[in-house]
Amino acid sequence: MRKRRSILALTLLLGVAGGAGGQILAPPLGEVPLADVLEILQLERELIAVDGARGAQASVALHLGERVLWSGSRGRVGLVLTDQRILAVAVGSAAWQETRYQRSEQLAEDALLGDRVALIVTSSRAIGFDGGSGNLIELRFGPGETLVSARVGESVAVVVTDRRALGLSPSAGGFFESRLQARERVEQVSARANFVTVTTDRRVLIFRAPSGSWSERRLDLDS
Numbered sequence: 001m002r003k004r005r006s007i008l009a010l011t012l013l014l015g016v017a018g019g020a021g022g023q024i025l026a027p028p029l030g031e032v033p034l035a036d037v038l039e040i041l042q043l044e045r046e047l048i049a050v051d052g053a054r055g056a057q058a059s060v061a062l063h064l065g066e067r068v069l070w071s072g073s074r075g076r077v078g079l080v081l082t083d084q085r086i087l088a089v090a091v092g093s094a095a096w097q098e099t100r101y102q103r104s105e106q107l108a109e110d111a112l113l114g115d116r117v118a119l120i121v122t123s124s125r126a127i128g129f130d131g132g133s134g135n136l137i138e139l140r141f142g143p144g145e146t147l148v149s150a151r152v153g154e155s156v157a158v159v160v161t162d163r164r165a166l167g168l169s170p171s172a173g174g175f176f177e178s179r180l181q182a183r184e185r186v187e188q189v190s191a192r193a194n195f196v197t198v199t200t201d202r203r204v205l206i207f208r209a210p211s212g213s214w215s216e217r218r219l220d221l222d223s
Contacts, residue, residue: 033075034075034076034115034116034154036073036075037051037052037053037076038050038052038076038078038089038090038091039052039073039078040071040072040073040078040080042068045061045062046061046062047059047060047061047068047071047080047087047096049089049093049096051091051092053091056092058093058095060087060096060098062082063084066082066083066085067083069081069082069107069109072110072113073113074113074114074115075113075114075115075131075154076090076091076115076131077089077090077091077113077114077115077116077129078090079111079118079120079129081107081108081109081120083107084100084101085101086098086099086100086101086127086136088129088134088136089134090129090131090132090134091131093134097129097135097136098136099136099138101122105123105124106122107122108121108122112150112151112152114152114154114155114156115131115154116130116155117130117152117155117156117157117168117169118131118152119157119168121147121150124140125138125139125141126139126150126166126175128157128174128175130168130169130173130174131170132170133170133173135173137168137173137174137175139159139166139175145161145162145163146161147161148160148161148162148186148189149186151189151190151191152191153192153194153195153196153209154193155169155209156191156193156194156195156196156207158189158191158196158207159175160186160189160198162180163179164177164178164179164180165177165178165180165196165205167196167207167209167212167214169207171209171210171211172209172210172211172212172213173212174212176207176212176213178198178205178207178214184203185200186198186200187199187200194208196209202218202219203218203219204216204217204219
């Protein structure tokens, strides 16, 4: 009887986890944290990204007098901030990606890391790293535009200013914008595994990383 129960439990488990043909399906994108498979090493004047998943290495030389201020890796992305530029690398990257600081731009002190995305916010730009394509994506703030919040989930990132919400997706690629209304007040920003919610005094904005799309639900202000 105990053996029959064990077989029945295993059959039910496979039935829930399996798809057509009884195969066990992989977890959907962003549903579980990824293993850390990328390590960044600094050897004298050289940075080396050790790719544990592919068994490869990508290196970049530091400039004369360049200082590393911050470095970190998580899941499949890695980032290094120096006093001259921002350097990013992902699993499968043949080379590091970089962007230099602009004149009068305040240096970034640290970065926000997800499993597949990274986010850096400076005084004048939002800079995202898409671990899917291995590209840095930049978006400049407008004159007088003020940062409200920045959040990162495993596979999504969001930057909210007093004018707009910017969702970053490693699936669709790039920043996707949702404009705020005049005098609309942001109350809460949350980033989950692969979606973001931005709650204002008028609406709930939802960004979904798999599609790179925003949707909204208006609040009942009369209740």
